[in-house]
Structure formats: C-alpha cells, structure tokens
Amino acid sequence: MKTPTQINHRFFTSCLAAALALGAAAPTAWPAEAASPLPSGMVDFAGRISHNHWRLFGPEQRPELEALNRELRDAQQQSEKGADEPARHAARERLAVAAGLLLERVKSCPRLLRVDLAGGRPVLAANGPIELPGDTGALLFEVLAGGEGVSYTTSLTDMSQPPGESSLVTLDAAPGGATFAVAGLEHVPFGRTTLTLEFRRPGQSSVRLPLDVTTPAPGRLKLAVLSDDTGEPAPAMVQLLSQTDGSARQPGNGLEFAPQFDKQGNTSGARAANLPGPLHEPFWCVPGPVDMALAPGTWQIGARRGVEHEPVFQEVTIRSGQTTQTVIRPRRWVDMRRRGWWSGDDHVHSRILSDQDARRLLAWVEAEDIHLANIVKMGDIYRTYFEQRGFGPDYRVAEGDYVLAPGQECPRTHDQLGHVLAMDITGMVRDTEHYYLYDQVFDTVHAQGGLTGYAHVNSGMFHVHRDMSLNVPRAKADFVEILQFNTLGTDLYYDFLNLGCKLTASAGSDVPWGGTIGEVRAYAFLGRKPFSAEAWFAAFRSGRTFTTSGPMLEFQVDKALPGDELRLKSDRRLQVHARAWGDPKRMAPLRLEVVRHGAVIRAVDSTDEQRAEARLDFTVDAGAGCWLAARARAGDGTSAHTTPVYVVREGLRFWKFDGLDELFAKRLASLAEIEQMVAEARRLDAQGELGTDRARKQLAWQGDALLERAALARQLYEDLKRLAETERPRRASLAH
Amino acid sequence: MNDNVQTARGRRRVGGLAWPLIAGLMIGGPRDSAAHEQLAAFVQHRILLTVGERYIDLSLDLTFFEEWSAQERRAMDADGDGRITRPESESYLKKLAPALAQQLKLRVAGRELDLVPLYDPELDLLGSSQIGPAHHRLRLWFFGSTPATLRAGDEIVVEDRLWPQAKALGSLQVEGRDGYALEAATPGDPGLAAARPGEARLFHARCLKAPRTKPGPPSLRRTTDFFQSPRLPHKCGVPVDFGTPHLCGSEGFCRARPSLRL
Secondary structure, three states, rough: OOOOOOHHHHHHHHHHHHHHHHHOOOOOHHOOOOOOOOOOOHHHHHHHHHOOOOOHHHHHHHHHHHHHHHHHHHHHHHHOOOOOHHHHHHHHHHHHHHHHHHHHHHOOEEEEEEEEEEEEEEEEEEEOEOOOOOEEOOOOOOEEEOOEEEEEEEEEEEEEOOOOOOOEEEEEOOOEEEEEEEEEEOOOOOEEEEEEEEEOOEEEEEEEEEEEEHHHHHHEEEEEEEEEOOEEEOEEEEEEEEEEOOEEEEEEEEEOOOHHOOOOOOOOOOOOOOEEEEEEEEEEEEOOOEEEOOOEEEEEEEEOOOOOOOOEEEEEOOOOOOOOEEOOOOOOOOHHHHEEEEEEEEEOOOOOOOOHHHHHHHHHHOOOOOEEEEEEEEOOOOOOOOOOOOOOHOOOHHHHHHEEEEEEEEEEOOOOOOOEEEEEEOOOOOOOHHHHOHHHHHHHHHHOEEEEEEEOOOOOOHHHHHHHHHHHHOOOOOEEEEOOOOOOOOOOHHHHOOOOOOOOOOOOEEEEOOOOOOOOOOEOOOOOOOOOOHHHHHHHHHOOEEEEOEEEEEEEEEOOOOEEEEEOOOEEEEEEEEEEEEEOOOOEEEEEEEOOEEEEEEEOOOOOOOOOEEEEEEEEEOOOOEEEEEEEEOOOOEEEEEEEEEEEEOOOOOHHHHHHHHHHHHHHHHHHHHHHHHHHHHHHHHHHOOOHHHHHHHHHHHHHHHHHHHHHHHHHHHHHHHHHHHHHHHHHHHHH | OHHHHHHHHHEEEOOOOOOOOOHHHOOOOOOOHHHHOHHEEEEEEEEEEEOOEEEEEOOOOOOOOEHHHHHHHHHHHHOOEEOOOOOHHHHHHHHHHHHHHHOOOEEOOOEEEOOOOOOHHHHHHHOOEEEEOOOOOEEEEEEEEEEOOOOOOOOOEEEEEOOOEEEEEEEEEEOOOOOOOOOOOOOOOOEEEEOOOOOOEEEEEEEEOOOOOOOOOOOOOOOOHHHHOEEEEEOOOHHHHHOOOOOOOOOOOOOOHHHHHH
C-alpha cells in the first residue's frame, strides 16, 4: 500500500513560522478556537497531489506530500469529531500547521503557473510551452482573482474523449482571492497541443486562455517474454505501468476476448487476477513479442507465466525516437510436470467457434501455464452461452502440452439446486423438460465417459448443498470446486466427506467472472505418463488431485496418494508425509496442516523467511477408518488443499462416526428445502402467479420427479443411519 | 496510441466530501435481483489491511458484477443518454463518497478506530462507458492511527456495510510492517450474505506480532532522508548501504530500483 511516512514534530514546528508568514492561509486566518474555516477544496487537493500528481513536485517530495495529506485529513476529522474540546483544539492547531505547510509546498513548486484574472485583461504567465513528461501529466496553477482568501480545486481532462474537435480544459476557481488548481491531463497527443483553459468563477463569466503544452516524441518498446523451458518467446501475461503517471497501458498485441465472452462477466482483456498484492493489478495476455510506441519515461513491465513461475517486475526507460529492447525470462520456481503433476482449470467460459477463437484462448492458457482447460458452454433453463463447435476429442484444441477441452456448466439453477460442471464429454447434456433432475445429467455424462461435479462449492452459492444432498451420496458426482477467486471453502466438502462420500477436490477460475485463467487450479497426477487430455482426465477421475492458488502440496499416507483408498484389515500406524512449498519470494511464511475428518491433527509453520517450505512426517492410528488430507496457506493469502486419502477399515465406512447426527440433520434439512421449494412453485403455478417464469413453472411441473428423488435420498440417509447402528458394536470393540 | 490506454480511460476521481448522503443509492438493489441470485448479482469485496508503526491502512477494491454494475451505471448516467461521461461519473462519486466512509468500521481489540478517507474514490469502468450489464471497479482508501496498545493476539475486525443488499464475495488480505505480523481469518462462507439493517459483513484478522517498542513522540530527525538513514534490515535484496526504503517489506512493494536489488 502507500507510504507509512511520518511527519515529525520539529519538521512541522520549523514550518509553522513559514506558514504563519504566508498570510492568507496562516493559522490566524481561521483561529484555532473557532470552527476551522478551511480553504475550500484543500483536502481533496492534497489527496490528489499526493496520490496522482506528486511528480509535479519531484519524487523527493512525495513522502512529505503523502504525510501532509494524512495529517490534513486526520486533523480535519479530529477537529470535528474529537472526544472533547482540548482534543478538537489540538486538532485544529495541527490542521493549521498542515494547511500552512501545504500552501508553502504549493507556492514553492517550480512548476506553478500564475494566472491573473484580477486585472482588466487576464494574464497567464508561462514562458513558452509547458513540457509534459509523457502523454499524461498535470498543470499547477495559482489563479488570482483579487481580494483575500485561498481555495483549492482539481480537475482531470481525458483528451482522448474531447467534446468534438476540442482541447478544452476547465477549472473552477473561487470568485476572489487565490485559487490553487491542479489540472490532470490524460492521453495528450504527441507533440504540441494548444489547450484552451477555461476558468469558471461563480457569478462571473468564464475566462478562456490558451496554453501550449508539448509531449515528447514517443519511443519504441520491443519486449519479448521467454519461456524458461525453451528460452523462446512465449505467450505471457504482461503489464505496462507508466511510472510517470501511474496508469497502465494495453500492450500493442494485448488480446481482447470480449466477443468470445458473449457480453458476460468482465469482458475486458485487462485481467486483474484474484491473487494478492501487485498480481491483482491488470495484466494483458500477449501471444508473442510486443512491439509498440510508448511515451518516453520510466515504465514498469510486469510479466507472469502462471503460478509455477516467479512474476517479474522490471523497470525500463523509453527514450524519444529510440527503441528499447527488453527480454524477460520468468524463472520457474517449480516444475510440477517433472513431478508428474499437470495443471488444469475446470471452469473457463469462452466461445470457440473458429480457429481464431481457439488461438486466442490457447495463448491465454499458455500464458498462464494451464495444461488442461475445461472450456465450458454455459446453460440455464432458457438458453445457452459460450457456444462450442462441438464436444469430444475431435473438438479439443491442442498446442504442445496445452489443451482446450470443451465441457459444460449446465444445469444451472440459481435459487434452487446450484450449478453443475461436466468435463470430457462428447455432447452437451441439457434437457429443459427435466432440468431439475440433475442425476439424469450426471448419468448421461458418465455414459459418455465424462466427469461430473459441482461448481462454487467453496462458497456454497446457489444452494448447491441441496442437489449435493440428493446426489452425492448416490455417487453421482465426481468432483467439487473448493477453490475459486482465491478463496478456499471446505465446509460443504468436509460435510460430505464426513458422511463417507468420496469427492475429488477441484478448482476453477470461472473466467470471465473470475480474474484470469489458472488463478486457481487443480493439479492431476499423471506420474510418468506423457501428458494428454485423456491421461489428465484419467488421473483426475482417480481423484489424484490437489487444488491451489499458490503453494504446492505433496501428500502421501503410506504409499497412497490423494484419491487413493487404503483398505486395512486391522488397525495399524500409518505413515503420513505432507509437504507444502511455495514461491520463495512471495509465499513465506507458510502453514501446512494435515486434517482428519476435517480437524487439524498436525500443523507446522515454515521457519525460514527465505524459504516457503514446511513438512510433516508422522504416524497416526488408522483407527476405524477416516479420510486424511493436507492443506496449506501461504503468507500472501494463497492456499492449497488435496483430495483426501481414504483410509477404509474392512467392513466400515470411512465417515466421521461421532458427528453423524449433525451431518444427517443438515442433509435432511436440505431435502426439506427442496420439498418446500417444489411446494411453493406448485402453489404459485396453481394460482397462476408464475406468468412467464419458466424456471419455476418447470420446477412445478417437474416437481413429482424431484420429490421422488428427495424421497430416495431420505431413504438413503435412513439406510446410512441403520448402517451406523450396525457399525456401532464393532467400532466400540475397536476402540477397546 | 490512445487505444492502448486502459486504466486511465476508465478511471474517475472525485473531490468533495461535504455532499449529502445518498443512502438510497446504496440500499436499493437491482430491479430483478430479488428473483434470483446469479453470480451476476454479486459484488466482490477485496479488502487489504496494512498495519504499520503509525497507521493502519484499509483499502477496498469493489468489483460490481453485471446486475449491480448495471444499476450503478444507471445512477451514473445522469442525462440518460446511455453513455457515462467523465463529469457524470465524477458527480456520481462525489455524491457517493461521504456515504462510503460511514459504511465502514474498523475495530481493533474491540475498540472502534476512527477511519479517515486517504484519497478520493476511483472508478474504473473496465473499458465500457455504456450503461447496462458490465463490470466496474471502485477503489477506496482509508486510514487510521495505529493504537499504541495494539498487541499480539488482538483481533482486528473490518465491518463492511457497503451495498448491504448485494450478496458479496469477500476476501481479506493483510500485511504487517514495522515489526507487525498479521493473520487473516479465513471466512467460513466467502459468499457473504447480504447485510441486514444494522448488520455488517465481518472480516477478521489477528495481530500475531507487535514490535516491542511502540512509536513514541515523533522523531526529531527527518525520517524521509531515505539514503542517509542508518542501515536497516532488508527483504528485497537491496544492498544495505543504500539505506532501507520505507516501503521495503516484500519484493512487490519495494520501491527500490530493480538495478539495486540482488
């Protein structure tokens, strides 16, 4: 964030005399004992110059401006809301000092331009054109209108959006006294521009004066981001940030995806990842080397290539008329492929109707280093979005080890049952006459050889718990999204695991609602098998996954990997190995935990600030069976979680036996919600109140079939309760 | 060249905090949001909490998804021509700013901290100045004085009542400086329910470590004499002889020139 700079006492004290001497803004202008008649616009002005236009004063002044801004704002607030009169009095004194200091800083700024409107003829004192540092900048004015008093004002003009052919810059000035004005300028044309400055004063006609500004001729940036694997230029996520004005520019070949997003979500090509710190600023996908004109000055280039690479932030200087060549090679801090783990994103929305669509999207997945992207056509009961040319192996698009595989997010009901994902399908499965019968979709997808799962389980959005209560115990769903928008959410996941239901942990970005492809990802373990979409899906199907937005995980119980089942005939000690590690430059410290039935049984923090790594090696009793998983949270706020290893004692379910009452109660409550939802839809339909609400009409009409499924699920939970009772004696004997 | 400009085009700033509250803007919901709760009906709240020796900084990055963005865009489009101009968005922000400050509270060890707006809010229309469903981003900055009593184990709670009727996707990122270390509590439900009247969405953090020595009266020596300061520890690899940049704490935030970094 911003500078935690300080204003020290002597500094202020020494400036107080100067402030007092400045007359108009001196403390005597608003006695400390009176309510403080601050110059109008002063606090906003201070914020603007410290945040946006500090370059007018020079970089060495920035900390002081920042501190002044804080002091002014804090003192102003305290002068109004202080606990008692002495506190308010002290605040007013601080405010007076800071106000005087601000005035001193502004008056002594060498870039201050004086405008005299007091005489018969307005005069702007400027020697020759004002040179701006780049295609943006700011002008600082002292507008004298005669008489006493000081006020401040700010403006911002975007010259790329003029009202017709115009270079008008308007400034509001006080009717009398001195007005200090800062005018920000954006997108100023290269070369010389004659601005028309319009000074508006209440009750008086506005005054227009010309002012020439010049911007330096642009330079040229040639930027290549190299793959750390091949040393060759590769697609990358790139950010160009002007250090002159603090704003970002789209790289010349930065891709736009708006047409492929069907006007859904965030359609801009500037993608702000749901990741911490500077990674949350917008980056653009560039398919190859950048070659573009840029205003001269210092630029920060950011380059990312997915979580396995260290992000690079590098400054370059662009000079007028010259070409600056820069090569960046983001270093891999880990190569998960060599360990047999390959990345995927289960939830990417994008139209692919042409090779051009596919090429753009491939550049993005390659830039984010996502090997398997499930490109989902989205549907609801009314229509579909993000159309695909087709499904199945023939419609996958691959380049090297990067694959786009069309899948679906459908059915999606927002107020009823949640959102469903499917991968590795050969055809879209959508039947609006049976839209609420998700099990039919699961069965059809499985018949196609595909995988089914629930989206947004991390947040529990869209009442996804309801359909999970119907279909997870029936083993209809393979996976759940437990990580999205960099938020790991395990409440629902653990509830179903604790009921003894196997579910693979997955993650999806949900682009274009999410920030960028691969900001969260699921790794699948292929071992030594060469990468292919089939191999990735097979590994995912076996549950050998972990999800992450940052740190990596290793997890093994005896020789079992995530998703594996350890079947035991007798109790014995199990050897647990877990390791979490992350980008040493941004993820330390890091906490690693091993959970059993959702409760942490071991945890460790990394200790070396330079090394984001923690490991756990210990033994644990198998007991009557359980599930064990590893999870990690890095210091930068990223996290990871494995699919469990299922420890199954012969003849027993691996569930959380001592928590079953509560778990069953939750599921039965979900079923009751479904029944209530159907009853309500039927009531409204019978009363003719649903009008064109096709979603709820269909719910009313499909209600019988849905209620049958709810009844089936109730029966299933009753069966499970009986099973628990049959297990009880054996568990009691095991406990002894 | 202008086509390449991204952030600046959409960014809007605002001045003036003395405008009347326009609570209505922040209380009313999208016209059709009552009927369903698609992702399009969410507002994403990303909160960054930074604790340092003198100040606690709180910045919020709100991303309005389609429905709420559409509603706010309608509010921005004062002349109803379907396009949001800079004066319109500035006017919108001017009206909004005073109410925003009142929708946030920060509690440190149970005591409310006075929050002060640090800068004017900024608006990024994310490339589309049309009304209708899109996304847009609103950035807010606040600060308060770090309580001298802040100790390890103290809880810091952000109470967020912004756009109370919108469901929220929330996240809290924390950063400690000057010897402070913090931990953000993972929210149990990142899809936060709409706030009810009088209630807030709560984001919890905990102070893990506080410096032994608290800042006393301001130092008599200028602390901004960057390169004349005594040697201080570094994280980003800049040789210590150059002094410690005030923002050094992680590579991403260090302001030292890259050429100085190891």
